[in-house]
Amino acid sequence: MKYAIMFIYDDKKAHYQVSVPDLPGCSMTEKTIDLGMEAITKSIKSQLSTLAEYGENVPSAKSLESHRKAYMLENPYSFAQAFWAIVTIDISPYLGKSHKINVTLPELLIAQIDEKVSKSSSYKTRSGFIASACFAELEK
Template structure:
């Protein structure tokens, strides 16, 4: 699963800070950019494992442009990290669904533009719909 991270630039006296805006309270740091990103990966993994074990859902991601408008992150650097948290959700199951041809074509086109698989897009869309209307 891909997560947007905001990186507060460090210097000789300060570590690089990392915040995961879509995961409340998930943050990390590192003395170098590489260390900060590795630590962010670990923090995201632990955050998601804990939330799922507590019976909650991982919040749906917001767009990076929305996060960039937050004045708290002015001057920060943005990145995306891929953390395989799906392992905490249980094994994948194949399903058979019926979708109108034109809708399926649009799903595939959208997923391709966003570098997702069809299944990944459908799962993300379902999560977002369920989060919007509990």
């Protein structure tokens, strides 16, 4: 899942406020953008792990554009200081135990899926690709 990350630089304190709008409470301060990306990625994984531990659903990620527009409307004067990034998190470890199922698909569709998986670093397996497609469809 692709989570939008918002950075706001504080000149007075010389650090970045880093937050994930889709995960309330997932925020921190860091001295550099690189440290912010590294730390927020760990924080996202930690929060998702906690949600999974308590049987809570993984929050869906809204588009970066929708977050940007909402922030701009709410904070027109500080908007110029904000910038955005996206971090991709494999949420499958936070969805509970995997179960093997039998799915019947047309041969040509399977070939297209396998070709996409082999050419993309976003998907490690055919199952991962199908799960991602299911998430996208369920979010509609």
